[in-house]
Amino acid sequence: MGWVAAYDSGVSLFGGLALAVGTLLAGVVLGFLIARSRRTRARRRPVGPTVAELLHRIVQSAHNGIAVLNQFGDVVMHNPRAEELGLVRNNQADERARKAAEVVAATGEPVEIDLAPLESKGRQPAAVLAEVRMLGDKFTVVDAADTSEAVRLEATRRDFVANVSHELKTPVGALALLAEAVQDGADDPDEVRRFSGKILRESTRLGTLVTELIALSRLQGAERLPEMHSVEVDAVVTEALGRVELTAESADINVTADEPSGLLVDGDRTLLVTALSNLLENAVAYSPAGSPVSISRRLVGGYAEIAVTDRGIGIAEDVQKRVFERFYRVDKARSRATGGTGLGLAIVKHVAANHGGEVRLWSEPGVGSTFTLRIPGHRVNGQQLPVRQAMPAGETTELADRNVGQLRADHGGAT
Incomplete structure (x- = not known):
């Protein structure tokens, strides 16, 4: 029976070893699978900035100027916009912001301050308004905006x-x-x-x-505004001429127009007639008796251009941008004498803008002026209709240039 006992003992030992080996292998396999799963998740997990990095990016790209001050009023962080607005210079906060930060730190209540430049410096904004708030832990933030x-x-x-x-x-x-x-x-x-x-x-x-x-x-x-329709430029010119006919005759002004063009634009006819009438009335009002006023039209780069040229008093370069302001008058005495309201050119400007166009001005004092109304030409399915051949790229693109030489010649070569 001894050999049976020995056999049983061997079997028991072998079974124990097998169990141990099996457990070990299972652990190895399980560990491998867990490790592979973690590596897979790590590969799948997107790698991106931290919350702190995102907040830093937001501050740096903010439209407003932002500066963080510590309890001593020192700048610990700011964005480029803060320097552009004058909130921070040479890593030092504006003195007005520092004093406001002290008040906020003492009261805990936000404060609005005016950080407008004390003196003009290049392109610096004319008006800057800032709010100073508590951040906690004795830090304050100054949030400045350009309110020019x-x-x-x-x-x-x-x-x-x-x-x-x-x-x-x-x-x-x-x-x-x-x-x-x-x-x-x-x-x-x-x-x-x-x-x-x-x-x-x-x-x-x-x-x-x-x-x-x-x-x-x-x-x-x-x-x-009313809906836009196809409008004949020649019809607009004819109606505008009719509106100013009596005024021009009374002022002894001869108004002439070039040949019909066949041009079409997309717009509101009533508004376009009003705009052109205002340009004509303005030309008549500022021209001496017996002088001519002319209208010319053409298609340039997809825009119908209608130019009104006079041989009047002209407009100095430094005030040419202001003539389109409401109630601005080049010659107040002359304008009041002719009953002008000072709104005519402002209306022309807005009519052009509402049609997707613009109004341009060329003028020289003592020589005359040319106002050019530019309106996009008529389109069908997004395509420009070939009503009239546009000028070659090498030629001028403003009708004013057509009249400058004649204007100067009429005034003895004045410049």
Whole structure:
């Protein structure tokens, strides 16, 4: 029986070894599978910036100027925009920001401060408004924004209100005085007729002013513009000439136009006629008696160009951009004498813009001026219709150049 016991003992030992080996192999396999799974997940997991890195990128690319100050007022972090706005110079915060940071650190309440430049320096913004807030752990953040455009618009609004008040008060006051004069001269027919004529002129001027104010308001977005249609440029020129015919005859101004062009544009005919009429009336108003005013038209680079040229007083270069401002007048005395409202060129500018075009100006004092209204030509399915062959690329692209030589020749070669 001894050999049986020995056999049983050997079998038991062999079974134990087999179990141990099997367990070891299972562990190795399991470990391999786990490791491979982790490597696979690691490969699949996207590698990207940390939250801190993302926050840093946001600060650096922010449109506003941002600077973080410690409890001593030192700049510990800022973005390039902070330097552009003058919030940080040479790694030092603006003194106004530092003082505001001290107040915020003491009270815990945010503070708004004006960081407008104390003196003009190149392209630095004219107005900067900043807010200083607590970040915790004795750190504060200064968030500065360029408010130059908002300040400019507010100044424009104030000027507009002041100008409108003045322009309306003048004819209204005149009407009141003239009405009293009519009452006082009720027994004198000649006086009544004279003052009645003045009342009619002032009331007409007042009505024109109100009409143009309403038109300008609509063009600036208060009301939606009518749908665009195909409009004949020649028809616009003809109607505009008809509107200024009497005014030109009264001023002894000869208005001429070139040959019909066959050009078409996409737009609103009434607005285009109004714009061109304003340019013609402006040319007549600022031209001496007996001088000519001309209209020319052509297609250039997909734009229909209508140019109005006069031999009038001209406009100095330093004020040429201002002539399109509301109520701006080159010659205030002449404009008031002709009943101008100062809104005509502003309306032309907005009509052109609302049609996807522009208005250009060439002028020299004592020589004359050319205003060119440029409107995109008519398109069908996105394609420009070949109404008229555009000028070759090597030729001029502004109608003003066509008239400059003649204008100078008429004035003895003036420059």
